Amino acid sequence: MSNQGLTVSDTPLSRARITPSMVVAIAILCAWLAVAIAAPLLAPYDPDAVDIMNMLAPPGADHWFGTDQVGRDVFSRVLFAARVDLFLCVIGVLPPLVIGTTVGLASGYFGGLVDTLFMRVYDLFVAFPFFVLVLAIVGVLGPGLVNFVIALALVGWVSYARLVRAEVLTIRESEYVQAAQCLGYRPGVIVLRHVLPNAIGPVIAYAVSDAVLVMLAGASFGFLGMGAQPPTAEWGVMIADGQAFVQQAWWICLFPGLAAVSLGLGFAFLGDGLGQMQRRQVTP
Amino acid sequence: MNLLSILARRLPQLVAVLAGITIVTFLLLRLAPGDPARLLAGDRANAETIAAIRQQYGLDLPLWRQFLVYVGNLVTGDIGRSLRFQQPVADIILRFMWPTLFLAGYVVCLAVPPTIVLAIVGARRPGGLADQVIRTFGMVGLAIPVFWLGIMMSRLFGVTLGWFPVSGYGVGFVGHLHHLFLPALSTAIWMVPVLTQSLRAALIDRAGADFVTAARAQGASEREIFWKTILPNSVLPTLNLLGVMVAFLVGGTIIVETVYAVPGLGSLMVAALLGRDYYVVQGLTLVFALATVLVTLLVDLLTGLIDPRVRT
Numbered sequence A: 001m002s003n004q005g006l007t008v009s010d011t012p013l014s015r016a017r018i019t020p021s022m023v024v025a026i027a028i029l030c031a032w033l034a035v036a037i038a039a040p041l042l043a044p045y046d047p048d049a050v051d052i053m054n055m056l057a058p059p060g061a062d063h064w065f066g067t068d069q070v071g072r073d074v075f076s077r078v079l080f081a082a083r084v085d086l087f088l089c090v091i092g093v094l095p096p097l098v099i100g101t102t103v104g105l106a107s108g109y110f111g112g113l114v115d116t117l118f119m120r121v122y123d124l125f126v127a128f129p130f131f132v133l134v135l136a137i138v139g140v141l142g143p144g145l146v147n148f149v150i151a152l153a154l155v156g157w158v159s160y161a162r163l164v165r166a167e168v169l170t171i172r173e174s175e176y177v178q179a180a181q182c183l184g185y186r187p188g189v190i191v192l193r194h195v196l197p198n199a200i201g202p203v204i205a206y207a208v209s210d211a212v213l214v215m216l217a218g219a220s221f222g223f224l225g226m227g228a229q230p231p232t233a234e235w236g237v238m239i240a241d242g243q244a245f246v247q248q249a250w251w252i253c254l255f256p257g258l259a260a261v262s263l264g265l266g267f268a269f270l271g272d273g274l275g276q277m278q279r280r281q282v283t284p
Numbered sequence B: 001m002n003l004l005s006i007l008a009r010r011l012p013q014l015v016a017v018l019a020g021i022t023i024v025t026f027l028l029l030r031l032a033p034g035d036p037a038r039l040l041a042g043d044r045a046n047a048e049t050i051a052a053i054r055q056q057y058g059l060d061l062p063l064w065r066q067f068l069v070y071v072g073n074l075v076t077g078d079i080g081r082s083l084r085f086q087q088p089v090a091d092i093i094l095r096f097m098w099p100t101l102f103l104a105g106y107v108v109c110l111a112v113p114p115t116i117v118l119a120i121v122g123a124r125r126p127g128g129l130a131d132q133v134i135r136t137f138g139m140v141g142l143a144i145p146v147f148w149l150g151i152m153m154s155r156l157f158g159v160t161l162g163w164f165p166v167s168g169y170g171v172g173f174v175g176h177l178h179h180l181f182l183p184a185l186s187t188a189i190w191m192v193p194v195l196t197q198s199l200r201a202a203l204i205d206r207a208g209a210d211f212v213t214a215a216r217a218q219g220a221s222e223r224e225i226f227w228k229t230i231l232p233n234s235v236l237p238t239l240n241l242l243g244v245m246v247a248f249l250v251g252g253t254i255i256v257e258t259v260y261a262v263p264g265l266g267s268l269m270v271a272a273l274l275g276r277d278y279y280v281v282q283g284l285t286l287v288f289a290l291a292t293v294l295v296t297l298l299v300d301l302l303t304g305l306i307d308p309r310v311r312t
Helices: A020-042 A074-110 A112-127 A130-141 A145-172 A175-182 A187-224 A235-243 A251-282 B002-030 B036-041 B047-056 B063-075 B089-124 B129-143 B146-160 B172-179 B181-207 B210-217 B222-230 B232-259 B265-274 B278-306
Strands: none
Touching (some): A020 A074, A020 A251, A074 A251, A112 A145, A130 B002, A130 B278, A175 A187, A187 A235, A187 A251, A187 B232, A187 B265, A235 A251, A235 B146, B002 B063, B089 B181, B089 B278, B129 B181, B146 B232, B172 B181, B181 B222
């Protein structure tokens, strides 16, 4: 290795700079987490309580976000839906993250047949539009949140593996890994103790950005009737419910959508900030 | 000539991907829990109907024989028969294809010009005010659920203001343009941020290239460098955008067609999923994957035509 220039490993980790937009993002995410946990305390009404005397009531003092076509309080439902949607973001991102990181580590560090095989699988998965493949798998397995998460895991790990593999290919050539190899550490130890901690940063940043897509996909599936099933309070399901009444009662659709946008922005800004921190570390 | 050599080089990978697509779409139906014949027949079917369907669709054969039958059918253009329409899936897809193609073209026309402008403005001074504003708005665009945006826009522009129809496909070219404006706009708003980020990164990458330094050393003004050196070199990344777009387009149109009741492949897909019309789902998955592969290949070939470095 006659690499005179700076490599990733030679760069001192610059002090992580938290940008203002990241602070806002973390505040949004913490707020939604608090809402999800404290929904029963915060919600003024039972989210599933039907009130036929108060159908399609516009937003007002009694019902801040109005009521839907069977008189359920939209505000309470938006709060309770945060539980489903936030949980979905986490549970939708974790399995692909874990599977993808494992495959990426193996493929990048050991190379050989595993790597060749993975690259073929990658080429194949890229040929399918992500949304179509997930939709088709959920459609065949049957609608519902569990199958949605399974389908995400089946399809989503590929991009994580690709990312980890690229990181590992650089790290494998670094001096500390070579030193560890010379000292006779076992490959498993090197991968877990030396390669993984240095490869995980960009993966975390990617996972946070990916949470936006997972949340949007989850809501879209709810909307299409393939995700959470009514009467579950879920933002996508609520928007689907309200679509037929949007002419008289715009509030049924508007507020769940705004909730989804704000949660999505939280993840998007945090992911963007983390990503930029990674980049700053690589090229000071 | 040279084009053929690119094609020849891509051929092994292409064949592998096509084979993979065939296997995945075949296995897709086998993912279904329980007996596929029972699923195809529906919940109320009796034992005789299920047996008949099993034989009709060749489900009583061993898996490898079923796969051979599937491949054989694909080669002759037969991708199964819809249970709901009682027609060949290929015919149905051909019938529903045009609104989707029109919509896709419309979205490309609406999305590409603003993308190019925004990416250029952002890339001229990375980290500057304009760049940060575009980035922030881009993030908002990314976080908006496209179906919600569609419903809200149809309510505002369709119902309240009455400027555009909120559903259907219209009659004639102008009718299509008018009917599909809101669906195309919703998809475009969602796609422009992704595309802008990708093109901006490419532009900034080119700005640091050696030939830019060389031009600067020769005393070219910054304006000249940008318009005459960086921009022409960014034609290829713009072209590559098309490749990036397909996957997003397909996903976006599925949702948007449902929102605006456009009789295209997306609505067909959702209806087939909800109606458990599995052969239509399988056929559409196949068609969407083939379309993606085809566009990627076309982009590669065009890149080869334009860029002398790839050709050699």
